[in-house]
Amino acid sequence: MIYHDIYLEQAVSRKEHKLNNIYTVFCAVMIAWLFFLEVATLNLAFSVFIIIFILLIVVLQQTKKVDFDYSYTNGEFEVDKIIGGSKRKNLLSVNVEQIVVLAPAKTEPVMPYVGRRMKTLDCTSHDQVPYYTMIVKNPQTEEEWKVLLELNEEFLNEFKRKLGTKVHI
Numbered sequence: 001m002i003y004h005d006i007y008l009e010q011a012v013s014r015k016e017h018k019l020n021n022i023y024t025v026f027c028a029v030m031i032a033w034l035f036f037l038e039v040a041t042l043n044l045a046f047s048v049f050i051i052i053f054i055l056l057i058v059v060l061q062q063t064k065k066v067d068f069d070y071s072y073t074n075g076e077f078e079v080d081k082i083i084g085g086s087k088r089k090n091l092l093s094v095n096v097e098q099i100v101v102l103a104p105a106k107t108e109p110v111m112p113y114v115g116r117r118m119k120t121l122d123c124t125s126h127d128q129v130p131y132y133t134m135i136v137k138n139p140q141t142e143e144e145w146k147v148l149l150e151l152n153e154e155f156l157n158e159f160k161r162k163l164g165t166k167v168h169i
Contacts, residue, residue, distance in 0.1 A: 005073070005074055006072065006073070006074055006158065007071070007072070007073050007074075008070075008071065008072040008073075008154050008155055008158060009069065009070065009071045009072075010069070010070045010071075010151070010152050010154075010155060011067060011068070011069055011070075012067065012068045012069075012070070012123065012124065012125050012150050013065075013066075013067045013068075013125055014065075014066040014067065014068070014124075014125050014126060015125055015126045015127055016064055016065070020060055020063075020064055023056075023060055024057055024060050024061070027053045027054075027056050027057045027060070028053075028057065030049075030053050031050055031053045031054065031057075034046045034049050034050050034053070035050060038050070061084075062083065062084040063083055063084060064084070065083070065084055065085055066081065066082070066083055067081075067082040067085075068080065068081055068082070068091075068123045068124075069082065070123070070149065070151070070155065072096075072155060072158060075095055075096050075097070075162065076093065076094070076095055076096075077092070077093075077094055077095075077096055077099075078090060078092060078093045078094075079091045079092040079093075079121070079123050079147070079149070081123070091121055091123065092121060092123075092136070092145075092147060094136050096159065096162050096163060098136050098137050098138070099134060099135070099136055099137075099159070099163060099166055100135040100136065100137050100144065100166065101113075101133075101134070101135045101166055101167075101168070102132060102133070102134045102135075102159055102163070102166060102167045102168065103132065103133060103167070103168035104130055104131075104132055104133070104168070104169075105130070105131050105132060105133045105148065106133075107168065109168045110133040110135065113133070113135055113144070113146060116144075118143075118144050118145060118146050119143070119145045119146070120145070120146040120147075120148070121145065121146070121147045121148065122148045123147060123148060123149050123150075124148050124149065124150050125150060129150055130150075131148055131149060131150050132148070132149050132150070132151050132156075133146060133147070133148055133149075134146075134147040134148075134149055135147075156169050
C-alpha cells in the first residue's frame with residue numbers, strides 16, 4: 001500500500017472596513033487641532049492627547065489588513081489569522097473527524113445551528129462570494145463551534161472524500 005501525504009493551503013484576504021480610513025482621518029485632524037491648541041496656549045497637557053491619537057493611528061493601520069490561511073495536512077485542518085501581514089494567530093486546529101457538518105451557509109444541513117448560541121469564527125473575506133458553514137465539535141468539552149469559511153474546490157473535494165455524508169457541496 002502506498003501512502004500519500006495530502007497538503008492543501010488557501011489564503012483569504014478580508015475586505016478592509018471603510019470606517020477604518022474615516023477613523024484614521026479623524027485622528028489626524030484631531031492631532032492637527034490639538035497641536036494648534038498646544039502651540040496657541042503653550043500648554044503641554046495637549047501632548048498627552050496627541051500621543052494617544054498617534055498610537056490610535058498606529059493600531060488602526062496595523063489591524064487594517066487581515067488575512068486567513070486555511071491548511072489541511074493528512075486529516076488535520078487549521079485556520080490561522082494574520083494581522084497586518086506580520087502577526088499570526090492560530091484560530092482553529094481540528095481533526096476532520098471532529099467536523100459535524102460542512103455545507104453552504106444558510107442551507108438545510110446547517111439550519112438547525114442557526115440562532116443557536118455558540119462560538120462563531122468568521123474567517124471570510126466579507127466579499128459577496130458564497131461561503132460555507134462548518135460545525136465542529138470539541139471532543140473534550142462537547143462544545144460546538146460554528147466556523148464560516150470560503151473554501152475552494154480542492155478543499156471541498158478532499159472533505160467530501162474524507163467525510164462523505166457530513167459534507168454538502
